[in-house]
Every structure is written in C-alpha cells, then in structure tokens.
Amino acid sequence: MASIKDYFNDQNLMRELLLDHYKYPHNHGLLENDKYLSKRMASASCIDDITVQLDVEDDVIKDIRFDGVACTISTASTSIMSDLLIGKKVEEAEEIIRNYLNMIDNKDYDPEILEEANVFQNVYKQANRIKCATIGWDAVEEMLKESGKEDD
Amino acid sequence: MYDVEKIRKDFPMIVNHPELIYFDNGATTYKPQCVIDALTGFYNDYTSNVERGEYATAIRADQAYARTRDVIAKMIHCETKEIVFLSNITAVLNQIAYGLSKNLKKDDTILISYAEHASNVLPWFRLKKELGVNIRYIPLDKEGNVILDELEKIFDDSVKIVSLAYVTNVLGSIQPIKEMTEIAHRHNALVAVDAAQAIGHLKIDVRDLDVDFLGFSSHKMCGPDGVGVLYGKYELLQKMEPIFLGGGMNARFDIDGNVILKDAPERFEAGTPHIEGVIGLTAAAEYLMNIGLDHIHAYENELRAYLIQKMLPLDNIEIYNPNNPSGPVSFNVKEVFAQDAASYLSTRNICVRSGNHCAKILHNLIGVDQSIRASLYLYNTKEEIDRFVEEVSKITLEETISIFL
Structure with a gap:
C-alpha cells in the first residue's frame, strides 16, 4: 500500500494543494463572536501579520478562523491547519501541532497524523521561511496553553 | 575610465562568490x-585602546582613529571637530532627537515624511508621546520626492526641526536638501539629514547644503559594521546633550556630582569606541574617493537606467519608482507576495530585499505594504542585471511555491 509519504512526493499534487489553500484559504475571515479566543501574531516578524481565532468547547476544537497579511506559506499552512484541527480533541490537536513543529524543525515526526500538512515537509530547507510555516500553528498552540491554564 | 572589472577584483565577496548577484546594497555593502586589511592590521599589529595609553601601539591606534575624523571631514566638507563616531545611523538619529528634545516643548512641530526609515520616525514619535510635540509630514509626489512648491505652506512658527532622508531607502528619491534647508532656516527650524542611503553613492557637501546635522553608517559605504557618523555644526554640537555618559567623554567630576564634559566631538563618544571599525572606515572612504564619488554616482545611474529599461517591458511586474534617476528599484511581481518572490530569487543566487524595508508608513504613499527592492552599487554589472531580469521574468505564483516542495 502506498504510504502518505509517497503521495507527498508528487510535486504537482503538492503544488496544486498549496496553490489552492493560498488562493482560496479555508476558514478565512474573522468573526465577531465573544466565545472565540483571539491571537494576533504581529510581533514575530515585520512581514506576516495574522490574527487567529479559536473556539474550544467541551475540550473539542469547534472552530478556527484567521485573516491578515500573509505570504503563500503562512496562508496555506494556517488554512491547512484549520482543516486539520477543527473537530479534534484538545489533546489530539496538541499532538498534531507537536508533530508538525517537529517536521518543520527537521526532527522525527509521525506523517500519518499530519495529513495534508505533510505538504510542508521540505520547508525546513528554506531556513528564513520557517516562521511563515509555523505562525498560525504557534497562535493556536499558545491559545490552547492559555485556555488550559484558565481551566486549572 | 570606470573599470568595473578592476573594482570587482578588490572585493573578496565577489571573488569568492562569483555565483552570487548581490543587489541588496541598500541593506549593506561588500567590503x-x-x-579588511585595515581591520586585521589593527588586530595583528597595534591592538590598544585609544586616548588612554602612553606606549607606542596605543599612540598608533590614537593616530589612526583620529585620522578617520580628518578623512571623513574631507569627504563631506566640514571641520574635523564636527565629526562624531557613534554605532550606526540609528544611534545618530536617536542622539539628534534626544539632544534637540531638550529645547522642545508641547505643540512644537517636527517635519518628517512618509518615506522615512523607522530610525527617522520612531525617535520623533517618542518625543510626540513624551513632550506632546506634533509630527507633520512633508508633501511628497508618488515616487517619494519632496514637492518643493508645497513645502513652504506647511511651515509655521511651531516648526522647530525638519528631519529627512537625503536618499530615501525604498524609492531612492534624492531630496532637494539644499533648497529645503534654505526654506527651513528662513523659518528658524533646524535641519537633520539621514544620509544612510546617500553616503558613498554621491558627493555630499554639508557646507554647501548648510544642513545642521547629518548622519550615516559606515557599513553602507564599504566600511565596517558598527560605526555611525554624526556631523553637526560645531556650535550646535557644543550645545547638545549626549545620550551616553561615561569614560572618555568627561573632563573631570567630583564626589558632589559636579561634572565637566569634554568638548565635542569626544563628548558624544562615551566608552571604548569601535576603534578598528573607525580605522576601517578611513580605508573605505579613501577607496571610494580614489575612484571618485562623481564617477560612482554616474556609473550607478547608468546601471539603474539599464535595469529600468530592461524591466519596464516585463508584464509580470509593477515598478513603483521607474522615473527616479538614482537609488534602488522597488517593484512587485503581480499576484506574488514580495517575500515569496525574494525567496525564489535566492534559490537562483540573487540577493534582494523584500518586505516593507523598515519604512512602515510608506504604504500611505505607494499603496502597497510589501515590495522587492533591488539596490545597486559600484561593483554591479550589466551582465548581472541581464541575469536578474531574466529570473524576474520567470517568477510566477507556481514557481515561487515550487521552492518549498
């Protein structure tokens, strides 16, 4: 059986996937709703400036939204992340984020749980762009940490 | 005759990396x-602190350090004692803003422009916050040039300082500093000039311009990093308070807190300076003056005109400053984020800058937040421009994404 790695060795498929998420990002546009946590990622670099919203109910990620000024990689990576994490339990989401950040760091990770996010497996080769691939993920990770603290 | 091939042999970065096209000279320049020999000479033969020692190597360091003041004074046409060494142009502009703030009060006005670098904006914003001064923006045309005819109108009695880039860092507009200074002085305002993008690219004569302060960084004129130059009219320097206090800048002090500061320029140079950097700056200034700043300026303009002529026919790009005769060329590839285009070019060994270039209020003028900046210098060639334009013409959204796969 073809593994998920084989699928993500097809350059044309990967390019299409990234283009699609860049041109038509999923879960794009912010909502005016107090139940969402919100994080603006404006200080990490002077280029990308995105805001990510997160709705967690009963330990499950119900929704993620994002918007802002962003390059192809930060837009596509945040879009793919939102698809991947919506509907997941917080614990599962944290595991996915951990694996994703490992992949971006060129460390060991489990490709099976990253699904479409495997498309970013080679971003580490563009060292100055690693932040672009993690900006949305960092926002969700930070909000999950902060909301976890409040529950304690 | 301008011999660019001979000049290229003087730069180890070019000799060691013939594959690279370096078009990021607005950020820093090759040495x-x-x-390099001036720096290693100091390390290898006469490492010592300055203004302290009685021994031969220290005296040699003193002399070499002091000579840079003479050489820079000659380069920009002022007196030796009007040259202060700080760490970079940012430090220079902060010193000017801090020093002048002592004579400012609420509702005084400072004139800057939309095209200024952060270092010529944020120190003034701080005075707005702390003292309640007004910041007003000088009218610019769409390529960032001061509209002289409208300048007079924004002056009133509240204007105390005009602080402007000589050559702007994104659009490359050469501002009419002399004419502007004449207007400012008629209204009793002081003029400070950020010459970071002008130094080493054109002849600067502070006496002729009649500006009150002017500053630049060594590293943008082929000199070492970590050295900035502040020029100030001597009587103004003598009245200005230094940001940093410490060794080397005081004449004497006692237990009651009585302090007598040294005269300018030493007054502004607290602590051990970047001695080897300052010494290296002499070598850079002499190198550029030997080639001739007029020749460098003419050659760069010729290169820029060639670049614009080659880029204008490309239908995948938009250029923001095609008509300025000098300075960087700022552009975008249609539908491609500037940083993605720059990353694509980097995979083709082409070094350019992308983003907002620290000019974060410029979008009010050109309508875009991000751009790609190609900035040329004395060692670039038309062959490099040919290769650059060929790569730029190939940039598409698909191509930029491919570098990540």
Whole structure:
C-alpha cells in the first residue's frame, strides 16, 4: 500500500494543494463572536501579520478562523491547519501541532497524523521561511496553553 | 575610465562568490580588501585602546582613529571637530532627537515624511508621546520626492526641526536638501539629514547644503559594521546633550556630582569606541574617493537606467519608482507576495530585499505594504542585471511555491 509519504512526493499534487489553500484559504475571515479566543501574531516578524481565532468547547476544537497579511506559506499552512484541527480533541490537536513543529524543525515526526500538512515537509530547507510555516500553528498552540491554564 | 572589472577584483565577496548577484546594497555593502586589511592590521599589529595609553601601539591606534575624523571631514566638507563616531545611523538619529528634545516643548512641530526609515520616525514619535510635540509630514509626489512648491505652506512658527532622508531607502528619491534647508532656516527650524542611503553613492557637501546635522553608517559605504557618523555644526554640537555618559567623554567630576564634559566631538563618544571599525572606515572612504564619488554616482545611474529599461517591458511586474534617476528599484511581481518572490530569487543566487524595508508608513504613499527592492552599487554589472531580469521574468505564483516542495 502506498504510504502518505509517497503521495507527498508528487510535486504537482503538492503544488496544486498549496496553490489552492493560498488562493482560496479555508476558514478565512474573522468573526465577531465573544466565545472565540483571539491571537494576533504581529510581533514575530515585520512581514506576516495574522490574527487567529479559536473556539474550544467541551475540550473539542469547534472552530478556527484567521485573516491578515500573509505570504503563500503562512496562508496555506494556517488554512491547512484549520482543516486539520477543527473537530479534534484538545489533546489530539496538541499532538498534531507537536508533530508538525517537529517536521518543520527537521526532527522525527509521525506523517500519518499530519495529513495534508505533510505538504510542508521540505520547508525546513528554506531556513528564513520557517516562521511563515509555523505562525498560525504557534497562535493556536499558545491559545490552547492559555485556555488550559484558565481551566486549572 | 570606470573599470568595473578592476573594482570587482578588490572585493573578496565577489571573488569568492562569483555565483552570487548581490543587489541588496541598500541593506549593506561588500567590503574591499583594503578595509579588511585595515581591520586585521589593527588586530595583528597595534591592538590598544585609544586616548588612554602612553606606549607606542596605543599612540598608533590614537593616530589612526583620529585620522578617520580628518578623512571623513574631507569627504563631506566640514571641520574635523564636527565629526562624531557613534554605532550606526540609528544611534545618530536617536542622539539628534534626544539632544534637540531638550529645547522642545508641547505643540512644537517636527517635519518628517512618509518615506522615512523607522530610525527617522520612531525617535520623533517618542518625543510626540513624551513632550506632546506634533509630527507633520512633508508633501511628497508618488515616487517619494519632496514637492518643493508645497513645502513652504506647511511651515509655521511651531516648526522647530525638519528631519529627512537625503536618499530615501525604498524609492531612492534624492531630496532637494539644499533648497529645503534654505526654506527651513528662513523659518528658524533646524535641519537633520539621514544620509544612510546617500553616503558613498554621491558627493555630499554639508557646507554647501548648510544642513545642521547629518548622519550615516559606515557599513553602507564599504566600511565596517558598527560605526555611525554624526556631523553637526560645531556650535550646535557644543550645545547638545549626549545620550551616553561615561569614560572618555568627561573632563573631570567630583564626589558632589559636579561634572565637566569634554568638548565635542569626544563628548558624544562615551566608552571604548569601535576603534578598528573607525580605522576601517578611513580605508573605505579613501577607496571610494580614489575612484571618485562623481564617477560612482554616474556609473550607478547608468546601471539603474539599464535595469529600468530592461524591466519596464516585463508584464509580470509593477515598478513603483521607474522615473527616479538614482537609488534602488522597488517593484512587485503581480499576484506574488514580495517575500515569496525574494525567496525564489535566492534559490537562483540573487540577493534582494523584500518586505516593507523598515519604512512602515510608506504604504500611505505607494499603496502597497510589501515590495522587492533591488539596490545597486559600484561593483554591479550589466551582465548581472541581464541575469536578474531574466529570473524576474520567470517568477510566477507556481514557481515561487515550487521552492518549498
């Protein structure tokens, strides 16, 4: 059986996937709703400036939204992340984020749980762009940490 | 005759990396061998602190350090004692803003422009916050040039300082500093000039311009990093308070807190300076003056005109400053984020800058937040421009994404 790695060795498929998420990002546009946590990622670099919203109910990620000024990689990576994490339990989401950040760091990770996010497996080769691939993920990770603290 | 091939041999970065096309000279410049030799000469033969020692190597360091003041004074046409060494142009502009703030009060006005670098905006914003001064923006045309005819109108009695880039860092507009200074002085305002993008690219004569302060960084004129130059009219320097206090800048002090500061320029140079950097700056200044700043300026303008002529026919790009005769070329590839285009070019060994270039209020003028900046210098060639334009013409959204796969 073809593994998920084989699928993500097809350059044309990967390019299409990234283009699609860049041109038509999923879960794009912010909502005016107090139940969402919100994080603006404006200080990490002077280029990308995105805001990510997160709705967690009963330990499950119900929704993620994002918007802002962003390059192809930060837009596509945040879009793919939102698809991947919506509907997941917080614990599962944290595991996915951990694996994703490992992949971006060129460390060991489990490709099976990253699904479409495997498309970013080679971003580490563009060292100055690693932040672009993690900006949305960092926002969700930070909000999950902060909301976890409040529950304690 | 301008011999660019001979000049290229003077730069080890070019000799060691013939594959690279370096079009990021607005950020920093390559160093000629003579500058590197000046640094290693200090390390290898006469490492010592300055203004302290009685021994031979210290005296040699003193003399070499002091000579840079003479050489820079000659380069920009002022007196030796009007040259202060700080760490970079940012430090220079902060010193000017801090020093002048002592004579400012609420509702005084400072004139800057939309095209200024952060270092010529944020120190003034701080005075707005702390003192309640007004910041007003000088009218610019769409390529960032001061509209002289409208300048007079924004002056009133509240204007105390005009602080402007000589050559702007994104659009490359050469501002009419002399005419502007004449208007400012008629209204009793002081003029400070950020010459970071002008130094080493054109002849600067502070006496002729009649500006009150002017500053630049060594590293943008083939000199070492970590050295900034502040020029100030001597009587103004003598009245200005230094940001940093410490060794080397005081004449004497006692237990009651009585302090007598040294005269300018030493007054502004607290602590051990970047001695080897300052010494290296002499080598850089002499190197550029030997080639001739007029020749460098003419050659750069010729290169820029060639670049614009080659880029204008490309239908995948938009250029923001095609008509300025000098300075960087700022552009975008249609539908491609500037940083993605720059990353694509980097995979083709082409070094350019992308983003907002620290000019974060410029979008009010050109309508875009991000751009790609190609900035040329004395060692670039038309062959490099040919290769650059060929790569730029190939940039598409698909191509930029491919570099990540």
